[in-house]
Amino acid sequence: MKPHRQPSSAARRIALFGLLLYALALLPLGMAVHYATHAALQRQIQANLLQLSDTLRSDYRNDGVRGVIQVMTRLHGAGPVPQGAALFSPQGQRLGGNIETVMPAPGWQRILLADPREGPDPALALVSVLPDGNRLVVAADLESLEVIDRTLLGMFLVTGIALLLLGAVAAWLLARYLQNRLAPLEATATAVMRGDLTTRARIGPAGDEFDRAAASLNAMLDRISALVGQLREVSADLAHDLRTPLMRLRHSLDALRTIDDPVRRHALIDRTVEQTDEVLGLFDAILRVSEVDAGTLANHFTTVDVSDLLTDLAESVAAAAEDSGHAIQAQIAPGLRLHGDRQLLAQAVLNLIENALRHTPVGCHIRLDAHRQDGDLRIAVCDDGPGIPDADRDRVRQRFVRLDRARSSPGHGLGLSLVDAIARAHGGRLSLTDARPGLCACLELPLQEPD
Secondary structure (H helix, E strand, C coil), X not given: CCCCCCXXXXXXXXXXXXXXXXXXXXXXXXXXXXXHHHHHHHHHHHHHHHHHHHHHHHHHHHHHHHHHHHHHHCCCCCCCCCEEEEEECCCCCEEEECCCCCCCCCEEEEEEECCCCCCXXXXXXXXXXXXXXXXXXXXXXXXXXXXXXXXXXXXXXXXXXXXXXXXXXXXXXXXXXXXXXXXXXXXHHXXXXXXXXXXXXXXXXXXXXXXXXXXXXXXHHHXXXXXXXXXXXXXXXXXXXXXXXXXXXXXXXXXXXXXXXXXXXXXXXXXHHHHHHHHHHHHHHHHHXXXXXXXXXXXXXXXXXXXXXXXXXXXXXXXHHHHCCCEEEEEECCCCEEXXXXXXXXXXXXXXXXXXXXXXXXXXXXXXXXXXXXXXXXXXXEECCCCXXXXXXXXXXXXXXXXXXXXXXXXXXXXXXXXXXXXXXXXXXXXXXXXXXXXXXXXXXXXXXXX
């Protein structure tokens, strides 16, 4: 049996990485503190030795060899470490002083001082050549400096361990915090993977990145739930709308088996082709809406003269409106241009006009307006027919939605959903308002030139 493996935790990795950086930052900090302290003490030693050397050379000039040897014999340590001095002849013979060592070379030197109790001790010495050739050696025992270095190192180790323990606790608390904040998001995602689209992530009062991520996740789930609901509704509506023409098509094909009269047979074939075209038209409309919703058409947008386009559309539908017993008027402002697709814009406006012609009784008036408003292009198709109730205005923009009174008229309930998709593809929106009486379908599109 394989041992249970703990799931990988990004929160723990982040906390451990932060702890590692913290530890790596402590090391150079401790080294810098140690070096700075050591260098400061060494500079102090050198300053004391320079001062002592100057004093002894002054005594040598005033009192000679005997006088300076008496001073060196009585010399005691001064400053942070013990100090001493000795005088050597040019041949290296020790003439006097309070330290025991061999004569070093001139300048700053590291030497060993004889210590009868502990043995040779390291020291820092300043060796000066006097005018008569004798050499003055002043030295400071470095044992105290080494003690201070060891003390600093011990303090750094103790402090470093304490800080690392504190950092480890902070890293553990950070990991726990991250896990607790991420756990609701993970639980929500897991529930969604199991098929539960009703679960929502908890949003805290802080409004931080985790709360914003939870809000975004909830908004995404709301959108997914709405899309799934629309998909179910579209599937049911599509099956309902396809059933009738497919049943008629099947009956026509069955009838073709039994009809021998060529005239009737050709007439039935023509009707069957029309029914087939009706089904194909439904699928073409579905594909067109999906293509517009995909959002890839913006790559082919160009500058469109909307004033010229709408003028041509108004002239082309005038005869059809007159044949159906409607009157159509157009008020189109000149010089309207935007960045978009001419064919899609034409199809959107035609769909709105055809809806007005199809769903209003004979004698109604239809008005096509286009003008600038607050920096946008506003294209409105208004009628004085029965209109659409307020409760149904959002619903009719969904695919395959048809109101009860429109069931007897041709169509599949895709016209307004296509217009809405075209408006969104152009960065605008479709609004349906009460014309009192009638309905006003308005396209609000941003007026902008291509980059």
